[in-house]
Amino acid sequence: MLNDLENLHRACFPDKPWSAQDFADLKKSGCDIIASQNGFIVWRTVVDEAEIITIGVRPEARKNGIATAMLTLVENDLKKRGVKKIFLEVAENNVPAKKLYEQNGFTQINIRPKYYDGVDAILMEKNL
Numbered sequence: 001m002l003n004d005l006e007n008l009h010r011a012c013f014p015d016k017p018w019s020a021q022d023f024a025d026l027k028k029s030g031c032d033i034i035a036s037q038n039g040f041i042v043w044r045t046v047v048d049e050a051e052i053i054t055i056g057v058r059p060e061a062r063k064n065g066i067a068t069a070m071l072t073l074v075e076n077d078l079k080k081r082g083v084k085k086i087f088l089e090v091a092e093n094n095v096p097a098k099k100l101y102e103q104n105g106f107t108q109i110n111i112r113p114k115y116y117d118g119v120d121a122i123l124m125e126k127n128l
Contacts, residue, residue, distance in 0.1 A: 001035075002020035002021075002023050002024055003020050004035070005018075005020065005023045005033070005035055005040060006018065006019055006020040006022075006023065008035065008039075008040055008056065008058070009023075009040070009056055011058050011059070012039075012040075012056030012057060012058060012059070013056060023042075026042055026053065029044070030044055030045075031043065031044045031053060032044070032045070032074075034070055034073060034074065036066070036070075038057060038058045038061035038066055039055070039056060039057035039058065039061065039066040039067060039070060040054075040055070040056050040070075041054070041055045041056075041067075041070040041071070041073075041074055042054050042055075043074055043078075043086075045078065045081065045083060048082055048083050048084045048085070049083060049084065049085050049086070049087065050074075050078050050083050050085070050086045050087070051086070051087045051088060052071075052074070052086060052087070052088035055067050055070060055071070055097075055100075062096075067100055068100065068103075068104060071100075071104050072104075074086075075126075075128060078128060079128050083128055084127065084128055085125055085126065085127055085128065086106075086125065086126045086128065087123065087124070087125050088101065088106065088123075088124050088125075089112065089115065089121040089122065089123055089124070090121065090122050090124065091115075091116045091119045091120075091121060091122075092111075092119055092120040092121070092122055093119050098122065101124055104126070105126045106124040106125065106126045107124060107125060107126070108122050108123070108124050109123050109124060109125050110122075110123040111123065
């Protein structure tokens with residue numbers, strides 16, 4: 001499974017692919033992962049808060065609702081576990097991702113200057 005995640009991440013993010021070991025380390029650190037043939041989502045839960053670490057969808061499968069469906073699955077699971085808020089960070093210049101998060105109820109709460117190789121990170125949250 002970890003090799004499949006590595007290949008899927010490479011397809012989604014060819015400029016900065018994660019290795020199977022990166023995914024193993026995330027699992028060891030307490031992250032959860034949902035993956036399909038065309039996409040994946042990684043998140044971490046601490047008490048009553050969660051953080052979306054990353055979402056990826058193969059370029060040829062984008063704009064078909066896969067990311068929204070994965071977010072919905074995670075949110076439903078988190079609600080059952082008593083989570084009250086979800087946080088995430090997104091690069092300021094990643095317009096499609098920002099739009100996805102805004103359409104799914106996330107709001108900007110802060111900025112981390114030059115967080116992504118000189119690009120600001122937008123910190124967002126959603127109350128569940």
